[in-house]
Every structure is written in C-alpha cells, then in structure tokens.
Amino acid sequence: MHTSRLLLRSGLTLAAAAGLPAALAGPSAAVSGISVSTSGSTVSVVTGACTQINGSWGTAALLTSRQATFSQGRQVALSGTSVSQSAAWSGVSPGTYTVVVLCSSGATAGSQSVIVSAPARPTISATSTAAPSRGVMGGLGGAARDYGPLTLGAGAALVGAGVVATGWVLRRRSKPYRL
Numbered sequence: 108m109h110t111s112r113l114l115l116r117s118g119l120t121l122a123a124a125a126g127l128p129a130a131l132a133g134p135s136a137a138v139s140g141i142s143v144s145t146s147g148s149t150v151s152v153v154t155g156a157c158t159q160i161n162g163s164w165g166t167a168a169l170l171t172s173r174q175a176t177f178s179q180g181r182q183v184a185l186s187g188t189s190v191s192q193s194a195a196w197s198g199v200s201p202g203t204y205t206v207v208v209l210c211s212s213g214a215t216a217g218s219q220s221v222i223v224s225a226p227a228r229p230t231i232s233a234t235s236t237a238a239p240s241r242g243v244m245g246g247l248g249g250a251a252r253d254y255g256p257l258t259l260g261a262g263a264a265l266v267g268a269g270v271v272a273t274g275w276v277l278r279r280r281s282k283p284y285r286l
Contacts, residue, residue, distance in 0.1 A: 141217040143206045150204065150221055151195040157185060157210035165210035167194035177207055201225040 140156035150169060157165045164187060168180035183194040185208070194208075201223050208216035 141206065141208050141219055143219045143221045145199075145221055145223050148199050148223065149195060149197045150199050150206065150223060151193060152206050152208060152219075153191055153193045154185075154208050154216045155191050156214075156216035157192050157208070158212060159189070160211040163211040164192045165208060165212075165216070167206060167208045169196050169199070170205045170207060172203055172205075177209060180207070199223050 141152050141154040143150065143152050145151075152167050164185035166182050166184055168177050168182045170177075170180035174180050181196055183196060185192040185194050187193050203220060203222050205218055205220050207218040210216050
C-alpha cells in the first residue's frame with residue numbers, strides 16, 4: 108500500500124515536470140504555427156499550416172512597429188510543399204519586426220515578433236614588414252643580409268688572430284721562462 112502511494116506521487120510529479128516546459132512556453136508557442144529565424148540581415152519564416160489553393164500557398168508579411176495591417180508590410184509569397192512552406196526577406200535593416208503568415212484559405216497561420224540586430228563588423232588589422240629577399244640565413248651567426256668579401260676577409264683575419272693569440276698564451280703558460 109505504501110509503495111503504490113509512493114509510485115503514484117512520483118508518477119504525478121513526473122507528469123507535472125514533463126508538462127512544465129509547455130506551460131512556461133506561453134500561448135505564442137502553442138498557438139503560432141510558424142517559426143521565424145534571422146541570419147544577419149535575412150529574416151525567414153517556416154510553417155506547415157497552409158494548404159495550396161489555386162496554386163498558391165499564401166503570403167507572409169514583414170511588419171515594422173509603425174505598420175498595423177498585413178497589407179502595409181513587405182509581402183512575400185510562400186513556397187514549398189504540403190509539409191513545409193517558407194518565405195524570406197533579405198536586406199532587412201536592424202529593428203523589431205512582426206512576421207505574419209496568411210494562408211491562401213484566408214486563415215492566419217500565425218504571427219511572431221523578431222529582432223534583427225546589426226551585423227557585427229569584422230575588425231581587420233594588418234601589419235606589413237619587409238621580408239628579406241632570401242629569407243633568414245641560418246648557420247654561423249644567422250645574418251639577415253649578405254656581406255661582401257671584404258667583410259668576410261676582415262672576419263677571417265680576426266678569427267685567425269684570435270687562434271694565434273690563444274696558441275701563444277697557452278705556450279707561454281707551459282714554459283714561463285720563454286717569450
């Protein structure tokens with residue numbers, strides 16, 4: 108008896124928790140048969156509520172906050188199949204709009220507000236530095252420019268003088284009485 112009450116309570120709790128998202132979504136989600144989305148400056152609407160009459164699915168209108176009726180908005184004919192009909196508006200400036208879908212039967216499939224935000228402007232930063240004509244030279248010293256034969260000869264003479272001086276100092280240390 109105690110176990111059945113516990114199962115009944117937990118079952119009711121689960122049922123209430125499952126119905127909570129639908130209750131929180133509000134009447135617009137349950138009543139509206141349209142889905143509106145934005146991508147940059149393009150607004151699109153999708154519905155499955157309209158039927159084709161005389162080759163037409165219906166019309167969708169994009170209304171600004173100053174436009175009150177369907178005929179005042181930017182109208183686009185719906186296109187699609189018996190499962191899904193859609194319409195789109197491109198080049199829509201930033202602002203708040205209302206999308207209304209009117210089926211060819213005269214019934215309203217739904218209306219929904221949408222906010223079109225300003226597109227993010229990409230920041231472009233470029234730095235330019237002159238690259239060496241032959242790239243960075245590796246090896247002894249990693250010099251970035253090519254030195255001529257005079258500089259190379261002077262460097263070789265300095266290295267040679269250093270070797271001779273090192274030899275002279277080492278010889279002098281081994282025999283301090285000699286010059």
